[in-house]
Amino acid sequence: MGLISGLKDSISRVTEGLFSEQEPKRIGIYGPPNAGKCLAEGEDVLLADGTYEPIESIYDRVVRNESDPVDVSDEPHERWIECNETTVTVPSVRTDLTVEPKDVSHVFRQRYTGPMYRVKTRLGRELTVSPDHPFISMTDDGVTELPAEELSEGTAVATLGEYTPTGANYTLKPNDDLYTDGGSVVYESTYHNPKPVTPFEFDPEIGRFLALTIAEAQHDARSIAFANDDPALRAEFEATARRFGIETTTYEYDDKTPIVKANSRSLVEYLKRLDCEPASSAEKRVPQSILLADDDTVVAFVRAMFDCEGSVQGAETDARGRYVTLSSASRELIVGIQILLLRFGIVGKIREKRHDGDAYYEFCIGRSDQHRRFQETIGFDSDAKADRLESLCAAGSSPNVHTLPLMAELEVAREALGMTQRAFYGDNKHVARMRRRNSISVDRLETMADSLPRVAETELVHHIADSTLEWDEVVSIETIDYDGYIYDLTVADNHTFASSDGLVVHNTTLANRIARDWTGDAIGTESHIPHETRRARRKEDVEIERNGKSVTIDIVDTPGVTTKVDYEEFTDEMDKDDAIRRSREATEGVAEAMHWLREDVDGVIYVLDSAEDPITQVNTMLIGIIESRDLPVLIFANKIDLEDSSVKRIEDAFPQHETVPLSAKEGENMDEVYENIAEYFG
Amino acid sequence: MPEATNADDADRRDGVQIDLISGERMNGMASMEKIRMILDGVHNGNIVILEEGLSPDEESKLIEVTMAEISPDEFNGIEIETYPKSGSSDSSLLGRLMGTDEAPKKLTVIGPANQIETLHKDETLISALVSRN
Numbered sequence: 001m002g003l004i005s006g007l008k009d010s011i012s013r014v015t016e017g018l019f020s021e022q023e024p025k026r027i028g029i030y031g032p033p034n035a036g037k038c039l040a041e042g043e044d045v046l047l048a049d050g051t052y053e054p055i056e057s058i059y060d061r062v063v064r065n066e067s068d069p070v071d072v073s074d075e076p077h078e079r080w081i082e083c084n085e086t087t088v089t090v091p092s093v094r095t096d097l098t099v100e101p102k103d104v105s106h107v108f109r110q111r112y113t114g115p116m117y118r119v120k121t122r123l124g125r126e127l128t129v130s131p132d133h134p135f136i137s138m139t140d141d142g143v144t145e146l147p148a149e150e151l152s153e154g155t156a157v158a159t160l161g162e163y164t165p166t167g168a169n170y171t172l173k174p175n176d177d178l179y180t181d182g183g184s185v186v187y188e189s190t191y192h193n194p195k196p197v198t199p200f201e202f203d204p205e206i207g208r209f210l211a212l213t214i215a216e217a218q219h220d221a222r223s224i225a226f227a228n229d230d231p232a233l234r235a236e237f238e239a240t241a242r243r244f245g246i247e248t249t250t251y252e253y254d255d256k257t258p259i260v261k262a263n264s265r266s267l268v269e270y271l272k273r274l275d276c277e278p279a280s281s282a283e284k285r286v287p288q289s290i291l292l293a294d295d296d297t298v299v300a301f302v303r304a305m306f307d308c309e310g311s312v313q314g315a316e317t318d319a320r321g322r323y324v325t326l327s328s329a330s331r332e333l334i335v336g337i338q339i340l341l342l343r344f345g346i347v348g349k350i351r352e353k354r355h356d357g358d359a360y361y362e363f364c365i366g367r368s369d370q371h372r373r374f375q376e377t378i379g380f381d382s383d384a385k386a387d388r389l390e391s392l393c394a395a396g397s398s399p400n401v402h403t404l405p406l407m408a409e410l411e412v413a414r415e416a417l418g419m420t421q422r423a424f425y426g427d428n429k430h431v432a433r434m435r436r437r438n439s440i441s442v443d444r445l446e447t448m449a450d451s452l453p454r455v456a457e458t459e460l461v462h463h464i465a466d467s468t469l470e471w472d473e474v475v476s477i478e479t480i481d482y483d484g485y486i487y488d489l490t491v492a493d494n495h496t497f498a499s500s501d502g503l504v505v506h507n508t509t510l511a512n513r514i515a516r517d518w519t520g521d522a523i524g525t526e527s528h529i530p531h532e533t534r535r536a537r538r539k540e541d542v543e544i545e546r547n548g549k550s551v552t553i554d555i556v557d558t559p560g561v562t563t564k565v566d567y568e569e570f571t572d573e574m575d576k577d578d579a580i581r582r583s584r585e586a587t588e589g590v591a592e593a594m595h596w597l598r599e600d601v602d603g604v605i606y607v608l609d610s611a612e613d614p615i616t617q618v619n620t621m622l623i624g625i626i627e628s629r630d631l632p633v634l635i636f637a638n639k640i641d642l643e644d645s646s647v648k649r650i651e652d653a654f655p656q657h658e659t660v661p662l663s664a665k666e667g668e669n670m671d672e673v674y675e676n677i678a679e680y681f682g
Numbered sequence: 683m684p685e686a687t688n689a690d691d692a693d694r695r696d697g698v699q700i701d702l703i704s705g706e707r708m709n710g711m712a713s714m715e716k717i718r719m720i721l722d723g724v725h726n727g728n729i730v731i732l733e734e735g736l737s738p739d740e741e742s743k744l745i746e747v748t749m750a751e752i753s754p755d756e757f758n759g760i761e762i763e764t765y766p767k768s769g770s771s772d773s774s775l776l777g778r779l780m781g782t783d784e785a786p787k788k789l790t791v792i793g794p795a796n797q798i799e800t801l802h803k804d805e806t807l808i809s810a811l812v813s814r815n
C-alpha cells in the first residue's frame with residue numbers, strides 16, 4: 001500500500017469512527033515545529049552537467065532567480081522554495097540503482113543549532129549532515145535509506161562509480177580588465193603596454209596547458225612559472241604559450257628544477273576567463289571550462305595532470321600496493337579529477353596524508369580493472385610512467401573484494417526459487433562462510449547475475465550487477481556542534497542526489513510531515529500549496545472514499561505552534577520587509593490555529609516526533625487545551641524508524657490518549673497502525 | 683492598589699523586575715484581563731510569575747494574543763514554563779466527566795522570549811536564566 005493512500009485510509013477510518021454523521025467535520029492537525037534533514041553549509045553538490053556547487057550557493061541562486069519565490073514551508077524558521085523559473089539538474093539514483101539526471105523541485109534552508117554528523121568513508125568521501133539525513137545504504141534488508149545517526153562503521157553506502165555529464169557549453173567568464181584589440185585580447189593597464197594574447201578555440205591543447213598550469217606552476221597575478229624536470233613537458237608549456245602569442249623565459253639553476261616562465265598579465269587574465277584563477281597549491285581546483293569540456297579535452301587535461309603529479313606504484317610487487325596515484329595539496333582539485341574520471345568509470349580513493357606537517361591529498365586508483373580502464377582511456381605521455389602502468393596491468397587482477405550484507409536475503413530468494421547453492425551462487429565455494437558472515441562480494445554478485453534468471457527474487461542481484469554505483473563503506477562518524485544554516489534539495493521522482501565526491505544521499509521530502517503531506521495530497525493531484533501556507537490552512541469538503549463509502553471532512557492544517565517568532569532570524573536570507581511579512585504570516589498562522597482550536601474543530605490529530613522529548617511546554621499546553629475542550633485526539637508518534645525513537649516516552653507523557661506509532665518515511669508499522677486505529681475508533 | 687509595574691524605574695536600576703502574582707489576585711479577573719496584565723508586564727521586560735497559572739483556555743488565548751502583538755524590533759513573543767501535568771490524574775478525568783473546566787493551579791513563569799531562557803525543567807523544578815536587555 002502506498003504511504004499516502006495508506007494514510008488516507010487510516011485517517012478515513014479515524015474520521016469514520018469519530019464522526020458517523022453526514023455533515024462535514026473539521027479535523028485540526030497540530031504539532032510542534034519540525035527539524036529538517038539537511039547538509040551543512042559548504043557541502044558541494046554534484047550537478048548533472050559535471051560541475052559542482054556548494055549547496056548554499058544553489059539555494060541562493062534559486063532564491064535570486066525566482067521572480068516571485070514560492071515558499072511552501074509552513075514553518076517560520078525554514079524556507080522551502082519551489083524551482084519554477086530556475087533549472088537545477090543533478091545526477092540522481094533511481095530505485096533500480098541506475099543513475100539519471102533529474103531536476104531539483106525545491107531548495108530548502110533552515111537555521112539549526114545542534115549536533116551534526118561528519119561521515120567519512122573508506123574511499124575518502126566526506127559529508128556533514130544533520131542526524132536525520134539519510135544515506136543510500138545496503139543493509140540486511142537490501143537498499144535502504146539510513147539516517148546518519150543510524151550509520152555505523154562498516155555500513156555500506158552508495159557512491160557514484162560512473163557518470164556521463166549531460167553536456168553544457170562553457171561560457172567564457174567576463175573579465176573587465178581585458179579589452180579586445182583585433183583578434184587579440186590585452187590586459188587594460190594605465191602604466192604599461194602589456195603584450196596581447198591571441199585566444200584560440202578551446203581544445204585538448206588548452207586542456208593540457210591548464211593542467212600544466214594547475215599541476216606544476218606558480219600561478220600568480222602576473223605570471224605563470226612552470227617548474228618540471230621533464231624537458232618534454234617544459235617544451236610543451238613553452239609551445240602552447242607561444243601559440244597564445246607569449247614568449248617564455250627559461251631559468252635553469254644548479255640543483256633546482258628548471259622553470260619556464262610566461263610573464264604575461266594578459267595571459268593570466270585570459271585564463272581567468274576559462275575559470276583558471278591564480279591560486280596557491282592548496283586552493284587549486286579543476287576549472288569549470290574543463291568540467292564542462294568534451295571527453296577529448298578532459299582526457300588531455302587529466303593525462304597532463306597525471307604526467308605532472310601522477311605516479312605508478314607497485315608495478316614490481318605482488319598484489320598489494322599496486323596503485324596509480326595523483327597528489328595535490330588541494331582536496332578540491334582531487335575531487336574535481338574524480339568527477340572527470342567518473343566519465344570513464346574510474347573510481348579512486350581520496351587519502352589525506354601529511355608531509356612535514358602539511359596536509360596533502362592522494363588520489364589512489366587501486367583496482368586492477370580500473371588500472372586497465374585508466375590505461376585504455378587516459379594513459380601517460382611520459383614513457384617511464386606508461387611502461388610502469390603497462391606492467392601493472394599485466395601483473396594480474398585483484399578482485400573487487402568489497403562485500404554487502406545480503407546473504408540472508410539471498411538465501412530467502414534461493415529457497416523461493418528452489419535452487420541449489422551451486423546453481424544459485426554459481427559455485428559452492430565459500431557459501432557457508434558467506435552465510436555465517438552475512439557477506440557477499442560485489443564481484444560474486446556480478447558473476448551470479450550472468451546466470452541467474454531475471455525474476456522478482458533476483459531483482460536486487462541484477463540491479464547491483466547492472467548498476468554503476470560503487471558500494472563504499474563508512475569508516476568514521478564524528479559528531480560536531482553546529483550553529484548555522486543547513487540546506488537540502490528536493491529532487492523530482494528519485495529523491496536522491498550526490499555530493500561532489502559522489503556520496504549518494506536521500507533528500508528532504510514532504511512525507512516527513514505526514515499529516516501535512518496528506519492534506520496537500522488529499523486536495524487533489526495539483527498539490528501546489530499556496531504561498532500563504534505559514535498561515536493555517538483550511539481545506540473544506542475533503543472527500544475520502546473507503547470501502548465504497550465516502551467521508552467528508554474539513555481539514556485545518558496549522559503551522560508548528562510556538563510562543564515566539566523573531567523576524568531577525570530571516571533577515572539574512574531576505575530583506576527586512578520580507579522578513580517582517582514572513583514573521584507576520586507565521587504569527588497569524590499560530591493565532592488562527594489557536595482560535596480554531598477553541599472555536600472550530602471537532603477532532604485533532606497531534607503529530608509528534610518520537611525521537612524528541614515529548615514533554616515540552618508547547619506540547620503539554622496544547623494537549624491540555626485540546627483536553628479541556630473535550631476534543632477527540634489521536635497522537636501520531638512519527639519517525640519510529642529513528643534509533644532515538646521512543647513511543648513509550650510519548651505514551652508515558654500522554655497516557656490518557658491513544659498513541660499511534662508510525663514511520664511516515666519508511667512506511668514502517670503502517671499495517672499495525674491501521675489495525676490500532678480501527679480497534680480504537682471502530 | 684499601587685501599580686507594581688514601572689519599567690522606567692527598572693531601567694534606571696539596570697535590573698530585572700519580577701512580578702509574583704497571587705492566585706487570589708488572579709481569581710478576581712476575567713480571562714482577557716489576566717492576559718492583558720501578563721503581556722503588559724512582559725512588554726515592559728518583566729518576569730511574571732503566576733502562583734496558580736492559567737486555565738487551558740486562557741493559555742490558548744495567551745498564545746493567540748501574544749502572536750497578534752509580536753512586532754518587529756519590539757517584541758518577539760514570550761517564553762512560558764509550567765510544570766508538566768503529571769499524567770492523567772483522576773481529578774482531571776473526573777473534572778472532564780463532570781464538565782468542569784479545572785485550572786491546573788500550577789506555578790507558571792512567563793517572560794520576554796529575548797530575555798528568558800529555560801535551562802532545566804522537570805516535574806518539580808524549573809530553572810531559568812534571565813538576562814537584562
